[in-house]
Amino acid sequence: MGEIARTIETKLRAAFDPVRLSVVDESAQHAGHAGVREGGESHFFVDIAAPAFVSMSRVERQRAVNTALAEELAGPVHALRMKVEGD
Template sequence: MTVRARIEAKLTQAFAPVRLEVIDESHLHAGHAGARPEGETHFRVRVVSQAFSGVGRIDRHRRVNALLAEELAGPVHALAIDARAPEEPGRP
Protein backbone atom coordinates (compact mmCIF):
# COMPACT_ATOMS: atom_id res chain seq x y z
CA MET A 1 0.00 0.00 0.00
CA THR A 2 1.31 3.45 -0.86
CA VAL A 3 1.84 6.12 1.78
CA ARG A 4 -0.95 8.15 0.21
CA ALA A 5 -3.35 5.19 0.40
CA ARG A 6 -2.47 4.61 4.08
CA ILE A 7 -3.11 8.27 4.87
CA GLU A 8 -6.46 8.18 3.03
CA ALA A 9 -7.51 4.96 4.79
CA LYS A 10 -6.63 6.24 8.26
CA LEU A 11 -8.36 9.59 7.76
CA THR A 12 -11.46 7.91 6.33
CA GLN A 13 -11.70 5.40 9.16
CA ALA A 14 -11.12 7.95 11.94
CA PHE A 15 -13.09 10.94 10.68
CA ALA A 16 -15.66 9.64 8.12
CA PRO A 17 -15.06 12.75 6.01
CA VAL A 18 -17.64 14.22 3.67
CA ARG A 19 -14.70 15.41 1.56
CA LEU A 20 -11.11 14.25 1.51
CA GLU A 21 -8.12 15.16 -0.63
CA VAL A 22 -4.65 13.73 -0.05
CA ILE A 23 -2.24 15.41 -2.44
CA ASP A 24 1.33 14.21 -2.92
CA GLU A 25 3.39 17.38 -3.35
CA SER A 26 6.76 15.61 -3.15
CA HIS A 27 7.71 16.66 -6.68
CA LEU A 28 7.62 20.30 -5.53
CA HIS A 29 10.31 19.55 -2.94
CA ALA A 30 12.82 17.57 -4.98
CA GLY A 31 16.32 18.27 -3.69
CA HIS A 32 15.07 19.72 -0.40
CA ALA A 33 15.55 18.28 3.07
CA GLY A 34 13.58 15.11 3.64
CA ALA A 35 12.84 14.54 -0.05
CA ARG A 36 13.54 11.10 -1.48
CA PRO A 37 13.84 10.27 -5.18
CA GLU A 38 10.91 7.84 -4.97
CA GLY A 39 8.65 10.58 -3.58
CA GLU A 40 5.79 10.25 -1.07
CA THR A 41 7.49 12.55 1.43
CA HIS A 42 5.46 15.78 1.28
CA PHE A 43 1.66 15.78 1.44
CA ARG A 44 -1.23 18.22 1.66
CA VAL A 45 -4.41 16.98 3.33
CA ARG A 46 -7.78 18.66 2.95
CA VAL A 47 -10.45 17.04 5.05
CA VAL A 48 -14.02 18.08 5.87
CA SER A 49 -15.66 16.11 8.65
CA GLN A 50 -18.43 16.48 11.20
CA ALA A 51 -15.83 15.22 13.70
CA PHE A 52 -14.26 18.70 13.55
CA SER A 53 -17.43 20.61 14.49
CA GLY A 54 -16.81 22.68 17.59
CA VAL A 55 -13.09 21.81 17.57
CA GLY A 56 -10.48 24.55 17.22
CA ARG A 57 -7.95 24.59 14.39
CA ILE A 58 -4.98 23.61 16.57
CA ASP A 59 -6.84 20.65 18.08
CA ARG A 60 -7.89 19.51 14.60
CA HIS A 61 -4.26 19.53 13.51
CA ARG A 62 -3.26 17.66 16.66
CA ARG A 63 -5.85 14.97 15.93
CA VAL A 64 -4.65 14.50 12.36
CA ASN A 65 -0.99 14.50 13.42
CA ALA A 66 -1.66 11.96 16.17
CA LEU A 67 -3.53 9.72 13.77
CA LEU A 68 -0.68 9.87 11.25
CA ALA A 69 2.14 9.66 13.80
CA GLU A 70 3.55 6.48 12.26
CA GLU A 71 3.76 8.06 8.81
CA LEU A 72 5.23 11.28 10.19
CA ALA A 73 7.89 9.30 12.06
CA GLY A 74 8.84 7.45 8.90
CA PRO A 75 8.27 8.20 5.26
CA VAL A 76 6.44 11.56 5.53
CA HIS A 77 8.70 14.57 5.98
CA ALA A 78 6.04 17.29 5.77
CA LEU A 79 2.26 17.42 6.07
CA ALA A 80 0.13 20.49 5.35
CA ILE A 81 -3.33 20.20 6.93
CA ASP A 82 -6.59 21.96 6.16
CA ALA A 83 -9.21 20.38 8.42
CA ARG A 84 -12.70 21.84 8.62
CA ALA A 85 -16.25 21.09 9.71
CA PRO A 86 -18.91 20.93 6.96
CA GLU A 87 -20.56 24.16 8.11
CA GLU A 88 -17.33 26.17 7.77
CA PRO A 89 -16.44 28.15 4.69
CA GLY A 90 -13.16 27.43 2.97
CA ARG A 91 -11.49 25.47 0.24
CA PRO A 92 -12.00 21.83 1.29
Protein backbone atom coordinates (compact mmCIF):
# COMPACT_ATOMS: atom_id res chain seq x y z
CA MET A 1 0.00 0.00 0.00
CA GLY A 2 1.37 3.39 -0.98
CA GLU A 3 1.64 6.53 1.10
CA ILE A 4 -1.52 8.18 -0.28
CA ALA A 5 -3.57 4.99 0.16
CA ARG A 6 -2.37 4.77 3.77
CA THR A 7 -3.33 8.40 4.35
CA ILE A 8 -6.80 7.77 2.90
CA GLU A 9 -7.25 4.72 5.12
CA THR A 10 -6.04 6.56 8.23
CA LYS A 11 -8.33 9.54 7.65
CA LEU A 12 -11.39 7.40 6.94
CA ARG A 13 -10.78 5.24 10.02
CA ALA A 14 -10.44 8.36 12.20
CA ALA A 15 -13.52 10.07 10.74
CA PHE A 16 -15.96 7.14 10.60
CA ASP A 17 -14.67 4.19 12.68
CA PRO A 18 -15.72 1.78 9.91
CA VAL A 19 -16.64 -1.86 10.34
CA ARG A 20 -15.38 -2.46 6.79
CA LEU A 21 -12.81 -0.47 4.85
CA SER A 22 -10.89 -1.25 1.70
CA VAL A 23 -8.74 1.24 -0.24
CA VAL A 24 -7.63 0.06 -3.68
CA ASP A 25 -5.26 1.93 -6.00
CA GLU A 26 -6.83 1.63 -9.47
CA SER A 27 -4.36 3.94 -11.20
CA ALA A 28 -2.91 1.20 -13.41
CA GLN A 29 -6.36 0.67 -14.95
CA HIS A 30 -6.31 4.31 -16.10
CA ALA A 31 -2.88 4.38 -17.74
CA GLY A 32 -2.83 6.93 -20.54
CA HIS A 33 -5.84 8.83 -19.17
CA ALA A 34 -5.86 12.34 -17.75
CA GLY A 35 -4.69 12.70 -14.17
CA VAL A 36 -2.67 9.49 -13.94
CA ARG A 37 0.60 10.14 -12.14
CA GLU A 38 3.84 8.29 -12.67
CA GLY A 39 3.98 5.63 -9.96
CA GLY A 40 0.21 5.48 -9.48
CA GLU A 41 -1.81 6.63 -6.50
CA SER A 42 -4.04 8.95 -8.53
CA HIS A 43 -7.20 6.83 -8.92
CA PHE A 44 -8.75 4.97 -5.99
CA PHE A 45 -11.72 2.81 -5.06
CA VAL A 46 -12.93 2.99 -1.46
CA ASP A 47 -15.37 0.45 -0.04
CA ILE A 48 -16.49 1.59 3.42
CA ALA A 49 -19.27 0.65 5.81
CA ALA A 50 -19.81 2.41 9.13
CA PRO A 51 -22.60 3.06 11.64
CA ALA A 52 -22.01 6.79 11.09
CA PHE A 53 -23.60 6.48 7.64
CA VAL A 54 -26.85 4.77 8.73
CA SER A 55 -28.98 7.92 8.90
CA MET A 56 -27.44 9.51 5.79
CA SER A 57 -28.63 9.42 2.20
CA ARG A 58 -26.32 8.04 -0.48
CA VAL A 59 -25.34 11.58 -1.51
CA GLU A 60 -24.71 12.64 2.11
CA ARG A 61 -22.47 9.60 2.60
CA GLN A 62 -20.41 10.42 -0.46
CA ARG A 63 -20.14 14.06 0.57
CA ALA A 64 -18.95 13.02 4.03
CA VAL A 65 -16.19 10.88 2.52
CA ASN A 66 -15.22 13.69 0.13
CA THR A 67 -15.04 16.12 3.06
CA ALA A 68 -12.82 13.76 5.05
CA LEU A 69 -10.50 13.45 2.05
CA ALA A 70 -10.68 17.07 0.85
CA GLU A 71 -6.92 17.61 1.01
CA GLU A 72 -6.16 14.48 -1.04
CA LEU A 73 -8.90 15.27 -3.58
CA ALA A 74 -7.48 18.78 -4.02
CA GLY A 75 -4.02 17.39 -4.69
CA PRO A 76 -2.68 13.98 -5.54
CA VAL A 77 -5.99 12.09 -6.01
CA HIS A 78 -7.49 12.63 -9.44
CA ALA A 79 -10.47 10.27 -9.09
CA LEU A 80 -12.22 8.53 -6.24
CA ARG A 81 -14.76 5.80 -6.86
CA MET A 82 -16.61 4.68 -3.76
CA LYS A 83 -19.12 2.32 -2.23
CA VAL A 84 -20.39 3.78 1.05
CA GLU A 85 -22.84 1.90 3.27
CA GLY A 86 -24.33 2.32 6.72
CA ASP A 87 -23.72 -0.69 8.90
